[in-house]
Amino acid sequence: MTDAAVEYDVVVLGGGPAGENIADRTRAAGLSTALVESELVGGECSYWACVPSKALLRPALARADARRVPGLAGSVSGPLDAEAVFAHRDYWASDWKDEGQVGWLDSIGADLYRGHGRLYGIRKVAVTSPEGEHHVLSARHAVVVATGTRAVVPDVPGMAEARPWTSREATSARQAPDRLLIIGGSVVAAEMATAWQALGSRVTVLVRGSGLLPRMEAFAGELVTEALTEAGAVIRTGVDVESVVRDGSTGPVSVVLKGGEVLEGDELLVATGRAPRTEDIGLDTVGLAPGHWIPVDDSCRVPGIDWLYAVGDVNHRALLTHQGKYQARIAGAAIAARVAGAGGAQDTGRWGAHTATADTEALTQAVFTDPEAAAVGLTLAEAERAGHRVRAVDYDLGKVSGAGLYADGYRGRARIVVDLDREVLLGATFVGSGAAELLHAATIAIVGEVPIERLWHAVPAFPTISEVWLRLLETYRG
Template sequence: MTEAVEYDVVVLGGGPAGENIADRTRAAGLSTALVESELVGGECSYWACVPSKALLRPVLARADARRVPGLAAAARGPLDPAAVFAHRDYWTGSWKDDGQADWLDSIGAHLYRGHGRLYGIRKVSVTSPEGEHHVLSARHAVVVATGSRAVIPALPGITGARPWTSREATSAQEVPGRLLIVGGSVVAAEMATAWQGLGSQVTVLVRGSRLLPRMEPFAGELVADALREAGAVVRTGAAVEAVVRDGSTGPVTVVLEGGETLVGDELLMATGRAPRTEDIGLDTLGLAPGEWIGVDESCRVPGHDWLYAVGDVNHRALLTHQGKYQARIAGAAIAARAAARAAGGASSGAEADSGRWGAHAATADTLALPQVVFTDPEAAAVGLGLAEAERAGHRVRAVDYDLSKVSGAGLYADGYRGRARMVVDLDREVLLGATFVGPGAAELLHSATVAVAAEVPIARLWHAVPAFPTISEIWLRLLEEYRG
């Protein structure tokens, strides 16, 4: 190893969370190094959020257009996959990260390309693709932001079948004639929507009883109904036992429990995520390689006052916007603790350890976690669902309303179908959660997020008047239902 190069902060992982840490620590005047083994910008920019939405947007826009009088006939034709792929490739920078790397340089962060590993207290070793070795030492903090990877279950024949993961599903350059999707997750629902819309014959195999099991039951039901109407096959209670690929490029066969077989041209396994922590040196700190990293509310790892973990690796919320939020929290905490040390305070930051963190505590991950599933219809939710709230011991009431009865929805599209639910804490009369399912429902979510995060009293929400005629009028209808 060469002599260590010292920085105030070393960030291991250059995805959205790692980039945001670097941005915040540099803004606080702390020298920062960022280590990335693939592309700066990470999973979200190249294989997840950005390319998936680029694939989905034309599908959803066409679906909306087909429900608008005077426009429906013009939107009956097929999409142009080549144009959709070109648009997707533009937004991913054709899987080149020059722009992101230039941005890091513009804020004064130092980029090290290669595989980084923790080795002891406040040190990170980096091996570049060319075999060069560097040692980085951190005065104040090392931040792990290495993200997560797709999990492929160890089914017989799975290796030879060469299944897609979310990466292949968002970067493919051809439309498969038949696409089998295993899983009931967000990835399964979104990629079924995208590829069915682009011309594949999609079959979704859900082991459980419904799509989108982490959302209110009606969300998965409405999305599954719409997929079926679009021509996809959605089967629940379908457990896969084995997979067989015919040669190197031939069709793939899925064997279900009971012996039934299904054949497709490609197979997408959308069966969960695991932390990318298996080879980053956690064992040198007494932590378990390949496991999620537990953190406190400032995203610091207990027992290691210099080590932080943000984004997917801490398992608080596997969503890009939440990882970026955590990075902002952790960046503020690191800067505050560094300032405390410089002023002669305790090495761990006395104010931080006293529990009086205020804005430097990550609370949105548990109180007001927003998520949108970009299917047709869109499914958007924040906070607790009804079952979650009841399991948590709250005395609650769920208030439901048919979104199609809101005048703004009828004007948005003919035959609009959707549903909304708010979950109210009856003891405090505040919202614990809200779910909206319907075309354009994603744009309703932030108002609900503000209401949940700020614990706005129901009595005060009456004075947030929704504009007429918009779909946001659903708020008035939900409140009327609650008051009876």
């Protein structure tokens, strides 16, 4: 490898949503920027996660809603057109080609280096292209790691040999397996169970814990489980997988549970967590541990290394695309401010725009199951563990006029978690059809620390599902 380096103001390692947003912000600040990507520009979200999964889910959710609307239900009684759904998914995944994203990079003036990138000492990144070419990129001001995460496949006997699906295969498969086994209770498990059950698979979900969506209020997982069960899926909780066996290269897969019970499927999806893609990016050259999450401060800078930043999943603050993009905006602003001479001002709290808080105080998440589950901030249990004096206020979403008009038999639930000392919201959860669209109002209330007394004057339109806000406040006041 040659030591002759191409110099930039900023070098970004990883071209997913977080990496793209860093490049956008640093280029907007007039800083020369190089982006290194080993796969497709746009990353996991664009091709194997958020975008293709929602393209698969939208027809399923629309059909489910239509079946609950008088005068329309009889028109949507048949199965989904799977080929049309897959074509829709392929379109939104750009047929797994990244010309559009590359064109966007060109339009902002960032340089793309394709290949495997590794930190190469202080402010340097070495890149090996697929053709074997070697480049050294030197950063005048900052290197940003945005390499994301990969799916974890548990170390269970026979699992690796069985070639299970991960989220990548689950969002890109071109045929519905007749029988799909899913291990895990996460968002991926719940969403893919919803999608593939609707596409014709017989789905069985195996959850080690007590239920689906364990990071949300318990009622969210309960309502999603109830709907999946009614749709024909089987949800098993409190089960442990002891081994996995695949019959030949393409035959059925058998999952052996603790106690000896054997379940058979045509495909097996493992959705049990994520791990950082840091095992071979040169962290050891800067004193960090390969294969580990990268610690950062609230400007997403690595403590003790004034030129190194980490944004998105890789820093483990919040494994969500929108939060990674948010962190990238924060880090981009911090880098630009430091280059412009702001020094460390943002680290003292005087530069609020350069300090990430949403991923610790107002984390948002939407799960596109039927029903949808959406949450922001703290759950009741989290608020109590944090020492807040709180009250949970619940309301049956089905009793809101707008929900009843939205669909017959509308089922859902809303909860706000109120800080009784300050009378502001610390958290909110909504479960029901279309519930994800309620989330941003709650996010604004939490981030803005809007007093309950002021929320009374935010009048929801009638008849909308948002009228639940009025009912929640009425319930709080008693």
